[in-house]
Amino acid sequence: MTDANELDYVIVTTVSQHRMRYAVPAEALKNEDGEIDPTKAVELVKSDKVNEFSQSYMGEAVVDAAAVSEAGILHMFDVDNDYLSELETEEKLDWINRWEYSGGIDRMSHSE
Numbered sequence: 001m002t003d004a005n006e007l008d009y010v011i012v013t014t015v016s017q018h019r020m021r022y023a024v025p026a027e028a029l030k031n032e033d034g035e036i037d038p039t040k041a042v043e044l045v046k047s048d049k050v051n052e053f054s055q056s057y058m059g060e061a062v063v064d065a066a067a068v069s070e071a072g073i074l075h076m077f078d079v080d081n082d083y084l085s086e087l088e089t090e091e092k093l094d095w096i097n098r099w100e101y102s103g104g105i106d107r108m109s110h111s112e
Contacts, residue, residue: 022052
């Protein structure tokens with residue numbers, strides 16, 4: 001069991017959702033009998049063969065929240081950001097500790 005004094009961070013996991021729409025000309029959905037087959041549009045969308053028509057952000061849902069130690073957050077950092085796992089520990093902690101959203105400024109180039 002982890003000592004409460006070793007819990008240095010709280011991780012909040014969320015799922016983000018977007019509503020997407022796709023438009024397919026009816027002519028492209030005709031079957032061999034010349035009838036429009038709407039299921040063909042669904043198949044095309046599912047197979048990533050249709051360009052997106054529009055999207056709308058629907059929000060985030062919180063999945064869970066957990067307190068973790070510095071060692072735990074560093075392990076999670078390496079798992080979730082494997083492309084950054086070669087950073088030195090201090091660079092990782094610097095990345096993590098720039099937690100306040102600042103209007104889209106790049107985390108690594110932002111100076112205090």
